[in-house]
Amino acid sequence: MQIFLISLQRDARAIYSADDLTHMVESLPGSVEILDGHNKDVLTVKMDMLACDAAATRIPFARVEDYYEMNLL
Amino acid sequence: MRVRLEVFGGDRPVPGVLVRTVGNDKNVEHRVVSGGVVELDNAHAIMAVLLTSLAAGYWSTIVYSPLKSERVDLRPLPKVGPISWWHKLAGVTSSDTRRGSGVTIGVIDAGLQLCADDPSLSHVQKLGDQKQYGVPADGLLPEASHGNAVTSLVFSRTVGSDGFQGLAPGAQGFFLSARLAASPIKVGLNPGMVANGIRELASKRDCDIISISAGDCSKPTTVVHDAVLDARDVGTLCFFASGNRGGAPLYPACYPEAISVAAMGRRGFAPHETVEARDDFQSLVNIGAEHYLWDGSATGANVKFIAGGSNTIWDYGGHAARAVSGTSFAAPVAAATAAVILAGTSKLWRSLPRSARRWDKMYEILVSNSRDVGLESEVVRHGLLTVP
DSSP, X not given: OEEEEEEEOGGGTTTOOHHHHHHHHHTOSSOEEEXXXXXXXXXXXXXXXXXXXXXXXXXXXXXXXXXXXXXXO | OOEEEEEEETTEEOSSEEEEEEESGGGOOEEEESTTEEEESOGGGEEEEEEEESSSSBOOEEEESOOSEEEEXXXXXXXXXXXXXXXXXXXXXXXXXTTTTTOEEEEEESOOSTTTTOGGGTTEEEESOTTOSOOOTTOOOHHHHHHHHHHHHHHOOOOSTTXXXXXXXXXXXXXEEOOOTTOSSOSEEOHHHHHHHHHIIIXXXXXXXXXXXXXXXSSOOHHHHHHHHHHHHTTOEEEEEOOSSSSSOOBTTTSTTSEEEEEEEETTOSOTTSTXXXXXXXXXXXXXXXXXXXXXXXXXXXXXXXXXXXXXXXXXXXXXXXXXXXXXXXXXXXXXXXXXXXXXXXXXXXXXXXSHHHHHHHHHHHHHTEEOOSOXXXXXXXXXXXXX
């Protein structure tokens, strides 16, 4: 299980909503846990590789990135 | 062999002391102790001990080659508030708790644990769960006080000489936490929560200004950039710390729509014998006769403004808490100064619909209220925001 950031691409927002994104992520096969961002533009999601692979192919309007953090300055 | 240090401020033990040892790498410690008593193992390997009071109002000190048992006296921060050099630098010369009224500011940071019940910040509305961020029972971690410092520098309404006022205490304020409780990294902010937070503050809370003191990411923070663009579309200015690694700003401070802020300090403000005075000694770049460019500050043509951020003092419960340095503290000072400028020029922008056009007008007003401090535009593009 790894943490990822899943977000709507900006130009896809005319077609899909943040609610759509949450629904699609919750419907992925494998193990999926949304840690933050239900029904918002960016989801922080803990998921296994099965779900991660599926996210890339089943949610074409989304961007999937490995989790990282912004340093406090 | 062990070392025992008793850390005093006047005749009282100092609560909450951050201890960092310097010596053999295997023996480096970095921890917080309460009650003023520091006990360290492996004394033979310790070359020096750095002692920092987290919020009790003292300068930091270094004890070299500590004795087996030793008393250490910390020097108190100056009682020169509620207005000090970083206010005066921004054109604010007197105490006024209404300063900045009519403008709404949002701050996004890690948490507000220490000041959750601080009366000088009672007007700031906290969004998100403030207790989910992994802070230990004694509530004292440097990371935990970061949000308090940033928020205080903007909003604090303290009026006594013991403490320090924020630049815009009259502004309507929001604080939003963006630290992931389940983070595997635990060093900073979740970019996803920052992005969602920017949209919440800009679109739902009608913030005119947002201040974010995090960044230094080496790869693009695309989700944050998208949110900054969305904020621009509804007329919200997003201020960012320019970065603490020197050189050019990294992400997200380098994005053209990010209003990134470099840090400067005042020569001689920190007493020579304190750890904080190193900021002064290390900087070789003078700004006028009395100030310096903070050594770690990222600079470049993408850095829009500069503000006081080296040895600024945040307020906790009406008292000086700690002197802090970094672009983290220049960004909220600049954001709050911008609020004061915009509060005084609201006729020029408030009537415009919340849109990119309003953003452009507000930014234009800020640029026209910035002054040249002698740095090239390739170092800081516009200069120092100054209340007329």
